[in-house]
Amino acid sequence: MPPPARSPAWGPRRRALLLALLLLPMLLLLHLLISSPSLRPLPAPRKPSQSCDYSAGEWVRDASAGPALRYDHTCKEVFKGWNCIANGKGNGRDLLRWRWRPSGAGCELPRLDPRRFLDRHRDSNIGFVGDSLNRNMFVSLVCMLRGVSGEVRKWRPAGADRGFTFLRYNLTVAYYRTNLLVRYGRWSASPNGGPLESLGYKQGFRVDVDIPDQTWIEACSFHDILIFNTGHWWFAPSKFDPIQSPMLFFEKGKPIVPPLLPDAGLDLALQHMVTFLKKAVRPNALKIFRTQSPRHFEGGDWNEGGSCSRDQPLSSEEVEEFFSLDNNGTNIEARLVNKHLMKALRQSTFRVLDITRMSEFRADAHPSTTGGKKHDDCMHWCLPGLMDTWNDLLAVNLEVAES
Numbered sequence: 373m374p375p376p377a378r379s380p381a382w383g384p385r386r387r388a389l390l391l392a393l394l395l396l397p398m399l400l401l402l403h404l405l406i407s408s409p410s411l412r413p414l415p416a417p418r419k420p421s422q423s424c425d426y427s428a429g430e431w432v433r434d435a436s437a438g439p440a441l442r443y444d445h446t447c448k449e450v451f452k453g454w455n456c457i458a459n460g461k462g463n464g465r466d467l468l469r470w471r472w473r474p475s476g477a478g479c480e481l482p483r484l485d486p487r488r489f490l491d492r493h494r495d496s497n498i499g500f501v502g503d504s505l506n507r508n509m510f511v512s513l514v515c516m517l518r519g520v521s522g523e524v525r526k527w528r529p530a531g532a533d534r535g536f537t538f539l540r541y542n543l544t545v546a547y548y549r550t551n552l553l554v555r556y557g558r559w560s561a562s563p564n565g566g567p568l569e570s571l572g573y574k575q576g577f578r579v580d581v582d583i584p585d586q587t588w589i590e591a592c593s594f595h596d597i598l599i600f601n602t603g604h605w606w607f608a609p610s611k612f613d614p615i616q617s618p619m620l621f622f623e624k625g626k627p628i629v630p631p632l633l634p635d636a637g638l639d640l641a642l643q644h645m646v647t648f649l650k651k652a653v654r655p656n657a658l659k660i661f662r663t664q665s666p667r668h669f670e671g672g673d674w675n676e677g678g679s680c681s682r683d684q685p686l687s688s689e690e691v692e693e694f695f696s697l698d699n700n701g702t703n704i705e706a707r708l709v710n711k712h713l714m715k716a717l718r719q720s721t722f723r724v725l726d727i728t729r730m731s732e733f734r735a736d737a738h739p740s741t742t743g744g745k746k747h748d749d750c751m752h753w754c755l756p757g758l759m760d761t762w763n764d765l766l767a768v769n770l771e772v773a774e775s
């Protein structure tokens with residue numbers, strides 16, 4: 373048998389090899405030219421920019437975003453009621469196929485890169501201080517980071533509700549539960565009388581506007597970055613019923629008379645906490661205040677059969693209908709709380725993490741009927757989901773702050 377003719381594939385392959393050998397030195401030279409700083413044609417455009425306002429923009433459909441899950445329903449930290457995929461919420465996966473596009477020209481909100489994040493925050497501590505919505509956000513961050521670095525120690529730094537140390541990076545992320553930021557507890561009239569008793573008050577909640585809640589005092593000396601929130605509980609009549617169990621504000625240990633309404637109490641508490649934190653945190657600590665997370669109850673409030681069954685983000689017009697202060701609707705709380713926050717933070721050294729606008733659109737992203745409660749949960753958020761975008765925004769903020 374004659375030796376086989378050269379296989380037809382051999383010719384092109386050899387030509388390709390030859391070409392590569394010829395091209396290689398040229399490519400190397402090109403690479404050298406490009407990576408030499410003085411000759412680099414353009415700076416990398418992906419760096420987060422101080423000039424971009426990432427908090428304004430719109431949600432765009434992004435088919436590629438869904439499959440690229442950053443973590444899934446098996447992340448153990450996800451609270452049962454927020455696990456929309458495991459709970460079979462109809463759009464549990466679909467709600468991830470939306471990407472936030474900031475409105476400024478050329479502005480993109482980069483996805484948090486967990487490895488980069490871990491690397492940048494080596495040997496440091498990040499604390500979330502606030503209500504369950506801050507826990508919602510904390511869990512998202514923990515799950516994203518665990519996705520690339522599973523060696524964690526679960527523990528509770530002093531006062532914390534929960535915390536994790538990413539052992540390879542010596543980074544601790546912890547959550548501190550506090551509803552009002554300030555201390556509060558049950559109050560009932562004293563038989564010996566007093567200013568509130570003489571006004572006819574029998575029971576309620578004593579809220580000390582100038583005393584931080586015990587849970588997070590020690591977080592101040594432990595963390596390099598602190599992310600605060602408060603809001604929902606100031607306007608939660610189910611707990612602080614104006615008649616049955618009103619908030620009774622105290623300052624310097626004495627009742628404030630005439631008694632204040634919750635919104636005035638909130639102003640005072642914020643003012644005191646901003647002042648307190650100026651001295652209480654570590655010298656180089658970064659203090660961040662997160663704006664109010666909007667709720668999306670339709671057809672009544674949470675205790676009136678309200679629901680949130682949409683499977684798409686709201687349009688801009690619908691957002692205004694929901695949240696405009698002029699409409700005085702069910703979910704007015706978001707922008708109302710923000711007015712108080714902005715007033716208190718204006719002259720402070722806090723950075724503001726403004727997640728309100730992007731979240732107002734996302735009526736589709738709550739656990740809704742799958743939250744495992746007697747009523748629909750249109751307040752917390754599905755995980756994975758919008759919280760991941762909050763953390764994208766947090767990561768960008770941290771990079772800008774530290775650059």
Ligand SMILES: *[C@@H]1O[C@H](CO)[C@@H](O)[C@H](O)[C@H]1NC(C)=O
Nearest residue numbers: 494495496497541542543544
């Ligand atoms: C871990 O980080 C802390 C600061 O948060 C630092 O004090 C400590 O020395 C670090 N531990 C190691 C083993 O590097």
Ligand SMILES: *[C@@H]1O[C@H](CO)[C@@H](O)[C@H](O)[C@H]1NC(C)=O
Nearest residue numbers: 673697698699700701702704
């Ligand atoms: C807003 O609505 C609530 C009831 O939903 C009502 O009690 C309150 O008076 C209204 N406020 C204004 C300014 O209309």
